[in-house]
Every structure is written in structure tokens, then in C-alpha cells.
Amino acid sequence: MRALTDGWLMAGRNMRHVVRAPEEIILYFTLPIMFVLVFGYVFGSGMTVPGQGSYREFLLPGVFVMTMLYGLGATASAIAVDAGRGVVDRFRSLPMARSALLSGRAGADLVRACLEMTTLVVCGLLVGWQWREGIGPALAAVALILLLRVAMTWVGILFGLLVPNPDTVAVVVFPLAFPLTALSNVFVAPELMPDWLGAIAAWNPLSATVAAARDLFGNPGLGGDSWPARHALELAIAWPLALIAVAAPAAVRSYRRLGR
Amino acid sequence: MTDDTTAVLADGIRKRYGRTTALDGFDLAVPAGTVYGVLGPNGAGKTTAVRILTTLLRFDAGRARVAGYDVASDPDRVRAAISLTGQYAAVDEVLSGRQNLVLFGRLRRLSARRARRRAEELLDRFGLTEAADRSAGTYSGGMRRRLDLAASLVVPPRVLFLDEPTTGLDPRSRNGLWTAVRELVADGTTVLLTTQYLQEADHLADRVCVIDTGRVVAEGTPEHLKARIGADRLELVVADATDLPAAATVVERATGAAATVDAELRRVDAPVADRIAVLTAVLRALDDAGIAVEDVLVRRPTLDEAFLRLTGAHADAQRVGVAS
Ligand SMILES: Nc1ncnc2c1ncn2[C@@H]1O[C@H](COP(=O)(O)OP(=O)(O)OP(=O)(O)O)[C@@H](O)[C@H]1O
Ligand SMILES: [Mg+2]
Numbered sequence: 222m223r224a225l226t227d228g229w230l231m232a233g234r235n236m237r238h239v240v241r242a243p244e245e246i247i248l249y250f251t252l253p254i255m256f257v258l259v260f261g262y263v264f265g266s267g268m269t270v271p272g273q274g275s276y277r278e279f280l281l282p283g284v285f286v287m288t289m290l291y292g293l294g295a296t297a298s299a300i301a302v303d304a305g306r307g308v309v310d311r312f313r314s315l316p317m318a319r320s321a322l323l324s325g326r327a328g329a330d331l332v333r334a335c336l337e338m339t340t341l342v343v344c345g346l347l348v349g350w351q352w353r354e355g356i357g358p359a360l361a362a363v364a365l366i367l368l369l370r371v372a373m374t375w376v377g378i379l380f381g382l383l384v385p386n387p388d389t390v391a392v393v394v395f396p397l398a399f400p401l402t403a404l405s406n407v408f409v410a411p412e413l414m415p416d417w418l419g420a421i422a423a424w425n426p427l428s429a430t431v432a433a434a435r436d437l438f439g440n441p442g443l444g445g446d447s448w449p450a451r452h453a454l455e456l457a458i459a460w461p462l463a464l465i466a467v468a469a470p471a472a473v474r475s476y477r478r479l480g481r
Numbered sequence: 482m483t484d485d486t487t488a489v490l491a492d493g494i495r496k497r498y499g500r501t502t503a504l505d506g507f508d509l510a511v512p513a514g515t516v517y518g519v520l521g522p523n524g525a526g527k528t529t530a531v532r533i534l535t536t537l538l539r540f541d542a543g544r545a546r547v548a549g550y551d552v553a554s555d556p557d558r559v560r561a562a563i564s565l566t567g568q569y570a571a572v573d574e575v576l577s578g579r580q581n582l583v584l585f586g587r588l589r590r591l592s593a594r595r596a597r598r599r600a601e602e603l604l605d606r607f608g609l610t611e612a613a614d615r616s617a618g619t620y621s622g623g624m625r626r627r628l629d630l631a632a633s634l635v636v637p638p639r640v641l642f643l644d645e646p647t648t649g650l651d652p653r654s655r656n657g658l659w660t661a662v663r664e665l666v667a668d669g670t671t672v673l674l675t676t677q678y679l680q681e682a683d684h685l686a687d688r689v690c691v692i693d694t695g696r697v698v699a700e701g702t703p704e705h706l707k708a709r710i711g712a713d714r715l716e717l718v719v720a721d722a723t724d725l726p727a728a729a730t731v732v733e734r735a736t737g738a739a740a741t742v743d744a745e746l747r748r749v750d751a752p753v754a755d756r757i758a759v760l761t762a763v764l765r766a767l768d769d770a771g772i773a774v775e776d777v778l779v780r781r782p783t784l785d786e787a788f789l790r791l792t793g794a795h796a797d798a799q800r801v802g803v804a805s
Pocket of ligand 2: 527528529568644
């Protein structure tokens with residue numbers, strides 16, 4: 222209970238930060254717009270998907286998920302900056318929930334993710350992507366993508382606490398994130414990869430969310446008949462929950478150890 | 482010890498940072514409802530002790546209790562009972578002063594409305610009303626320290642820790658802070674403050690201890706400590722050596738103590754109890770007698786001096802007043 226109210230207060234603090242330094246909001250929109258335009262429009266025009274359907278429609282759910290993954294970098298550096306601030310001493314000497322600083326970050330980043338998701342969908346519609354299964358499944362797909370983002374947030378928080386120098390965070394996150402997207406079904410269907418690569422790509426947590434989202438949006442994408450491909454929806458729920466279950470307690474533990 | 486009469490208790494605390502020993506068997510007992518001063522030079526271990534007692538830092542050995550709760554095993558209860566104003570201001574630099582105080586009030590379970598009202602009171606009291614809506618990052622050092630102190634008083638704590646609270650404050654802010662501390666103590670708060678200024682401890686504290694390299698080297702009331710350090714001395718240099726006997730008489734009459742005369746330096750010197758009264762009396766009497774004075778100074782025990790004396794070394798004079 223206290224963890225919730227304190228987390229809520231800290232999320233409010235993070236959002237007040239944004240209001241006081243609104244330049245940062247521009248960043249909320251640039252990455253999604255850039256990703257959709259570059260990947261969706263430039264790449265999406267030249268390639269075709271196996272089976273029927275356009276590559277652009279195949280690609281966009283992947284781009285949505287990729288944007289959420291890259292959000293991890295912003296989360297990690299925000300928490301690293303925060304952990305280095307003097308005010309953390311006050312938070313740590315207050316009788317507040319130990320998790321509040323972190324869950325406040327997670328809460329504020331979820332709000333940010335909703336803005337990013339809206340931007341992504343609007344840009345997607347502008348370049349010709351659409352959902353074909355009705356609004357209900359489309360919203361379910363968005364919810365799955367946001368769930369993944371919450372998991373990425375906690376991974377980012379853990380990361381930001383382990384690498385507590387805001388400058389190194391960005392340097393480390395991007396080289397790690399890119400292979401993760403390349404080794405998934407974001408750009409290429411795993412069935413078209415060499416067997417071993419395809420297996421890795423199919424089990425990639427990103428692939429589960431992307432496959433489930435494609436399905437719910439009614440966008441093209443070969444299912445394949447590997448086990449993870451057939452259980453994409455279950456995995457799209459299980460993977461993020463598992464990541465949260467591991468990363469969140471680990472993050473709270475390393476926050477407690479800060480400065481000790 | 483779980484009695485209510487000891488608000489802060491430290492027993493043989495040790496803390497090492499790698500090869501540096503910051504605290505080496507640190508002991509402390511602060512009676513509830515009093516002001517306790519921890520004196521020490523740079524690197525003595527003051528901040529380390531405060532951070533340990535406020536649950537921010539783990540320690541290697543020893544025992545610590547604050548407000549009746551064990552610091553190591555019951556940190557949450559300790560946190561609920563204390564506030565800390567650390568050596569470096571711990572406020573959110575992006576938020577405004579008002580937003581800071583409201584946030585800390587809310588985190589201390591005040592309702593939104595109570596937190597806002599309390600923030601208003603504190604802003605007013607610490608002279609921050611005008612700057613209330615600016616980012617704390619734009620505050621001057623002294624303003625930030627005032628905001629930091631206000632943040633510690635959002636809910637009056639049972640035990641307040643102040644780590645060098647007046648360093649960097651102008652005299653007016655310092656007096657304001659001293660007043661605030663006295664009011665808190667009148668309402669039952671126990672205050673532990675660290676300082677490098679003997680004068681500050683003398684002014685505020687009921688008891689003091691002096692620490693050096695992580696260990697208490699002296700403990701007692703300020704009077705007790707000053708007695709150990711020894712009295713101030715008045716030193717006076719006359720312009721003309723022939724005035725020396727007359728000057729010595731004047732000084733002896735004002736201080737009520739025997740004066741020593743150094744003819745070569747044209748200097749008279751004597752111990753003084755009440756520095757300002759003696760200084761005024763001496764200067765007036767010399768003026769009346771028409772004796773020209775080249776220099777007057779009162780040797781005043783600084784912390785370093787106190788320190789050197791406590792460890793048996795010789796102290797140097799410090800010039801506090803010049804007249805001619
Ligand atoms: N994080 C740290 N890592 C290594 N050594 C430290 C650390 N913090 C303090 N020390 C060392 O511990 C000793 C005590 O430091 P501390 O900050 O407690 O002194 P202090 O009495 O507060 O000094 P000051 O008056 O300068 O604030 C010093 O020798 C210092 O160098
Ligand atoms: Mg210090």
C-alpha cells in the first residue's frame with residue numbers, strides 16, 4: 222500500500238521534472254517518428270514479405286516493439302542521473318517505501334510510453350499501416366507492447382543502477398539493443414533465417430510480442446510452426462512478467478545497496 | 482539500552498572505507514531533549530558518524546540506537562523518528578522550493594492540503610517565499626541549505642541530525658537556524674549537530690564531544706571542554722616601551738590576573754575570562770591614560786587549537802581584534 226502511494230508520489234515528481242524542462246518532450250516524439258519513417262517508409266517500400274501482404278505492414282508492429290526496447294536507454298540514464306543526485310540521500314533517510322524511487326520511474330515511463338505509442342500509431346497510419354481485426358484486438362496488441370515496455374523499464378532501471386554513470390549508459394545500451402532486434406522477427410521472419418539463428422530469433426522475447434501483435438492487428442507475418450511461434454500470445458505475456466519478476470526485485474536490492 | 486532518556490547511542494562503531502579507517506571505536510550518548518555538538522576537523526569522521534546514525538551507511542562493528550531503535554536491524558523505525566540535513570544539500574534541484582517541501586510532506590504522510598500549508602509556513606519562516614516557485618537548482622548555496630533544513634522540519638522529528646548546518650550561511654541565516662534549533666528543542670526534539678566551530682557548539686550545545694581520526698578525544702559540557710582547553714589570553718603591544726609598566730597595571734586591573742611583560746616585543750599579556758568586556762575596558766583605560774597601542778589581540782581557542790591542546794601540542798595565537 223505504502224509502496225503504491227509512495228511510487229505514485231515519485232511518479233508525480235518525475236512528471237513535474239518533465240513539465241519544468243519541457244525540451245525533453247521533443248525526444249518523446251523524435252525516436253518514434255524517425256523509426257517509423259526510416260524503417261517503415263524507406264525499407265518498407267523496397268522489400269516484400271513471403272506470402273501475401275506488404276512488407277511495411279509486416280514491419281510496423283516490429284518497429285513499435287523496437288521503439289519500446291530503445292526506451293530502455295532513456296530509463297536507464299534517467300535512473301543513473303537520479304541515483305547520483307544528492308536528493309537520494311533524503312529519500313533514503315525518509316520512512317518511505319524503498320521501491321518508490323524506482324516504481325515512480327517505471328510509472329512515469331509508462332506515461333511516456335503511452336505518448337510514444339500514440340505517436341507510433343499515428344505515424345504508422347500515415348505511412349499506410351493499419352489494423353484489420355477491429356479496435357478490440359488492436360488495443361490488446363497495444364497493451365501487450367506496453368507490457369513489454371514495462372519489463373524493459375525495469376531492466377533499464379536495474380541497468381541504470383548497475384552502471385551508475387549516466388554517460389556510459391547510452392554507450393552500453395545501444396550496442397546491446399541493436400543485436401537484440403536483429404536477432405528477432407522484427408525485420409525478417411525467423412523461418413527465413415538459418416535454422417539455429419531462426420531458433421534464437423523465435424525464442425527472443427521481442428519476437429513473442431511482435432508475433433502476437435501482428436496477429437492481433439491482422440498484419441501479415443508467417444507464423445511458422447515452431448513452438449514459440451504457436452504460443453506467441455502466451456509468451457508475449459509470460460516473457461515480460463518473467464523479466465519484471467527478475468529485474469524489479471534485483472533493482473530494489475541494488476538501490477538499497479547504493480552508497481553503503 | 483531502550484530507555485527514553487538516551488536519544489542517540491553509539492557504542493564502539495567502526496567503519497572502514499577500503500584502507501581508510503573513518504570511525505575507530507566511536508562512542509556517543511545523547512540525552513533526549515538536548516542539543517549535542519560533535520566537533521572535529523576535516524576528515525575526523527563527523528559525516529561518517531551522521532550517515533551511519535541516519536541509516537544511510539552500513540558499519541563494520543559496534544552498535545547504534547536512535548530514538549530507542551536499533552539502526553542496523555530496525556532502520557525503518559529509525560527513519561520515521563529522524564530527519565537529516567546533511568553536509569551537502571539533499572533537495573531536488575529540478576523541482577521548485579515549494580514542490581520540494583510539498584513532496585517531502587506527502588512522503589511523510591501529510592495530506593495534500595496539509596503538505597501545501599506546511600510548505601507555505603516553512604517557506605515563509607526560512608525567507609524563501611520569493612524564490613518558492615524557482616527550481617531549487619537556481620538557488621544560492623545558502624538558500625539551498627535553508628531549503629534543505631526546511632525539508633527536515635516538514636514534520637518535526639524526534640531526533641534531528643545536522644551535519645555542519647551553518648557552513649556557508651551568512652550571519653543572519655545562521656542566527657535564524659540557531660533560533661529554529663532552540664525552538665525545536667523547546668518542543669522536545671533532540672538535536673545532534675556537527676560543526677567545526679567551537680563557538681557554535683558553545684552557543685547551542687548542552688554537551689559536546691571532540692573527535693579526531695574516528696575516535697572521541699574529549700567529551701563533556703562546553704564549559705568543561707573550555708576549561709580543559711584553557712582560557713583566552715589578551716595580548717597588547719604598546720607603541721612606546723616606556724609605557725609598559727603603566728599598560729601592565731591597566732591590564733591587571735581589567736583582567737584581575739597577573740600580566741606578563743615582554744620588554745623586547747613591547748608586549749603585555751594576561752589570561753581573560755570575558756573577552757569582550759575586558760577588551761573594551763582595557764582599550765578605554767589605555768585611552769584615558771594616554772597610552773598609545775600598536776596592536777591588541779585576544780588569543781581565542783579555535784577548534785584546531787582546542788584540538789592541539791587536547792592532544793597535548795602547543796597552540797598558536799589567533800588575531801581577533803586590532804586597535805591602535
Ligand atoms: N566514500 C568514501 N570513500 C573513501 N573514504 C571516505 C569516504 N567517505 C569518507 N572517507 C574518509 O573517511 C574519513 C572521514 O570522513 P568524513 O567525511 O566522515 O569526515 P568529516 O569529519 O565529515 O570531515 P569534513 O569536516 O571535511 O566534512 C576521511 O579520511 C575520508 O577521507
Ligand atoms: Mg563532513
